[in-house]
Structures are given as structure tokens and as C-alpha cells.
Amino acid sequence: MVFLLWGLLAGRGAFAQPLDLPLPGVASPAGAAEAEAVTLSMHNRKIVTFRSELLGDTPAERVQLAQTALQGALAGKGQGVVTRTPLGDSVRFEVDGQTVFFLVTGDVGRPRPEGLLDATSREVMQRLQTAVQEAREMQDPMRLAKGFAYAAGATVLAFLLARFILVARRRVTNRWYAWLDQRQSADPAASLVGAYHEHAQVAGRMTVSALAWVLLLMLLDAWVTYVLHQFAWTRPWAERSTAWLLGMVQQIAVAMIEAVPGLIVAVLIFVIARTVSRANALFLERVERGDTRLSWLDADTAVPTRRLSNFVIWLFALAMAYPYLPGADTEAFKALSVIAGLMLSLGASSVVGQALSGLSLMYSRSLRVGEYVKIGETEGTVTTLGMFTTKVHTGMGEEVSLPNTVIFNQPIRNFSRLVSDGRFMLQTVVTIGYATPWRQVHAMLLEAARRTAGVAAEPLPYVVQTALSDFYVEYRLCAQSNKHAPARRAEVMNLLHANIQDVFNENGVQIMSPHYMADPPEPQVVPPGPWASHPKRPQDAA
Secondary structure (H helix, E strand, O other), X not given: OHHHHHHHHHHOOOOOOOOOOOOOOOOOOOOHHHHOOEEEEEOOEEEEEEOOOEOOEOHHHHHHHHHHHHHHHHHOOOOOOEEXXXXXXXXEXXXXXXXXXXXXXXXXXXXXXXXXXXXXXXXXXXXXXXXXXXXXXXXXXXXXXXXXXXXXXXXXXXHXXXXXXXXXXXXXXXHHHHHHHHHHHHOOOOOXXXXXXXXXXXXXXXXXXXXXXXXXXXXXXXXXXXXXXXXXXXXXXXXXXXXXXXHHHHHHHHHHHHHHHHHHHHHHHHHHHHHHHHHHHHHHHHHHHOOOOEOOXXXXXXXXXXXXXXXXXXXXXXXXXXXXXXXXXXXXXXXXXXXXXXXXXXXXXXXXXXXXXXXXXXXXXXXXXXXXXXXOOEEEEEEEEOOOEEEEEOOOOOEEEEEHHHHHOOOEEEOOOOOOOOOOEEEEEEEEOOOOOHHHHHHHHHHHHHHOOOEOOOXXXXXXXXXXXXXXXXXXXXXXXXXXXXXXXXXXXHHHHHHHHHHHHHOOOOOOOOOOOOOOOOOOOOOOOOOOOOOOOHHHHO
């Protein structure tokens, strides 16, 4: 309200000269005439545009003369009666009997069809009559006071309606939540609402909020338009505001209607792509399960093949549907596509390398889910073989995620590939001095393997001497796990190492690996005794 009052006081009796905007139905002249055109305006309302000289006066001088004449005519106490008088190739305009300006044929543009001057003069007369009435209205204190009263009442009403819309939005959202909770509690297993409860809540809240904001924007536009209409100085703005809103709504509606055929074609393309990808997935799932056998495709490569083929199908569908998407032919959409492509090309190099490494691992069949492997310093069971990372459970209560590029550049030791039925290889190394007969070491290692419950009796475990070092011999025990072995290889290795220590202690043979240099005066072995005794607690010692 303060802003409107300031605008009214600053604009009383002012005549503006904005940039030229041609009148409706008037052809704009070409060349220098259009550049010299000047518009006569009064209180933000455009009246007429002068484009030619008259009796030696330029369009700018004609505007100044018309402004002076209008000020003189409005200074009187007349009724503001506007008349026009055709005079051959010109039309004279008067206010309360005083001539204010002339409209000539040169002001309506060239070439000039017959009757254009008369039609243009009628439109100019209507605008001049409206401007004169608004000028008289601005000089009426009662009319200004009434306008402020109406604007204040509209402001209060708009505020109350806005509060009502916000409260209604909250209540409708709460009722929607209550209805969903009631449906879910009634039959949580079979109800479709129960399966998508959270998604339904979000969708309902967003829909209600969108409707509320649309109503608030419409209310704001109606309030602004009504308030501006109450004052002569701001009334042209209100008329342009309404026209702009209607024009925007019309453009949006026309754009939506024109986009419907393209959207239908795009939806059909995506439906066909979904059908094809679903059929492709079902076929390759049969290959993965072993129901269908192909000479060029096995169960291990069926999963990456399904992913690649589905990606190609959807990429082809997107390329086919792109021209039919709304706004695909606009410069903004093209610029966005270029920016997105540039960002992907600059930032996705490592991602592409990870994906290619993952595909290489899948198609080379180096790893399979469930196999026990050692990659670098990581040893465990493969649980996930993804496009970008491979996850390994080490058996120590941890999960290690290895980037596929790291795996691709390192040797992989697979302890399950040469063993069937989900078993795995067991290997351990001990170093014993040359004073101990190698046959005795072989026998002790085989005895430790026999005592371990997770070691298979068939095929028989065996021992190989892998190195004759300066101070010791390196013995490696090789065996396979049986069906009763724990699922984690670390548990079997723990039992095997415990039995090796027991057998060597029983036979008085010390294990000095891996830094064996000389035999000590006495063998470093654990004497027989209660090896499983628990440590004393502080209260027991007291």
C-alpha cells in the first residue's frame, strides 16, 4: 500500500515517453521512419505513435506539442469529452473542444491500405478517452480513498484465503496419511497400499502441495491485478499483467496439446523396449540356471551379457525417442545435452575403466561368486561380482570391497576352481631345521591333517618341500576340505594350525619359522600339561 501511494503521488500529472511500441493493426514503417517514431503516453497508458513530420514538426516535437495541449485541456473544468474529426488525409482529436493532436496517414505506416487511417483513429480515440478519464479520476480524492479502501479489503481477504489454503493443505495431507495407515493396518499383506505405503505418502503430499501452490499463485495474481485496477496510475500494469498471465496459460496449454502426439510415440518406444528387455532377461536367466544351453554362451557369462544387452536396448530406445520428447528441438535442450555429454566424458573415465574391468573379469571367468580366492593381501570368499567392485568376505568378520581395476592388475589365487562341490584347497607352510629328518616332518604334517575334522581323506593330503634355504627346509602341506568343513576357510586353517603345533610338540620338534638360523641349546617345545587352563581372576588370587 505504501508503494502504491508513493507511485500515485510521484505520477500525478506526469507524461512519460517510453520506447516505441507499434499500435495494434498499424503497419510499422521501414528504415529511418521506424527509428524516429515517438509514442505519446499519459499515466503509463500509450495513446498514439507519431511516425512522420507534420508542418515541419518532427515526431518528437509533435509529442511535446500534444503533451502541452493535453495539459491545457485537462487543466480546465470540462467533462473530458473526446472527439475526432476526419479531415481528408488526417484526423483531428479534441478534448472538451480543444485540439490536442492530429493523426496523419504517415503515422499508420506504408504502404497504406484503404480505411486503415479511419480504423487506427478509432483505436486512438478509445485510448485517449480512457487516458482522459483516468486523469480526471486521479484528481478526485474520493476516488483515491475508495481505491485504497478496496485495496485494503482485498489484501485482508487474500491473506485469509492464503491461510485457509495452507491449513487445508495440512489437513488434507494428514487425512491422506490416516487413510493410508488405516488401509495398511486392515490388510498389510495383501493390500497394494501396504506394499507401497511410503511411496503413496510422498506422492500424496507432493500432489497436495503442488495444488496448494497453484492456488496460491492464482490468488496472488488475482490480488495484484485487483489492487492495481483500483488506481488510474497502475491500471495499465494490471491490464498487462492479466494479459501476460492469460498468454502464458495459453502458451502452456498449446505446448501441452502439441506435445501429446510425440509423448505417445515416445511412450510406445519405451514400452516396446521394456518388452524386448524383459524377454531378453527371461531368456538369459534360463541360460544362467542351465535350462537352456548355448555353444557360445555359458552360465558364468549370462549375467554380464544380460546387463550389456539390456543397456544397449534402452540406449537405442532413448536415441529413438529423443526427437519426440517435448522441447527436444529447442536450443536450451540441445545445450543441456552438450553439457551433460561433456560432463560425462570428463568425469566418467574412471567409471568406464571400472566397468570394463568388471566385464573383463566376468567374461574371462577368473572369479565366481562363492569361490575362495586370494587377491593381493586379501583372502576370502567372493560374495558379489559387480560391474564396478568385487566384495570378498575374509572370514575375520569383515567385508572387503575391491575395485575391479585393482583386481584386474593383480594375480588371482583361486582355491576353489580345481575343487568341486563347493570345497576349497588348504595350504600351510612350516620351516624346520636340517637336523630333523624330512620323512618325520612329512609324517607329522600328515598326522595333523588327519586329526583336523575339516580336511578331506580323499584325495589324500600330501607334503612337498618347496625350498632348501640356508638354515632350514620349507615344507608345504596341501589338502582339500571336506563337506563337513566350516563355510569359512579361516576356521579350518585355525584347526589345522592348532593340530600341527600339537603334533610337533608331542614329537619334540621345534618350529622356528620363518627366521630360523640355529638350533637353541634345548628344543623350544611346549611340555605336556594342562594346556587349556583358564587364567586366574584377581579376586581368586586374593
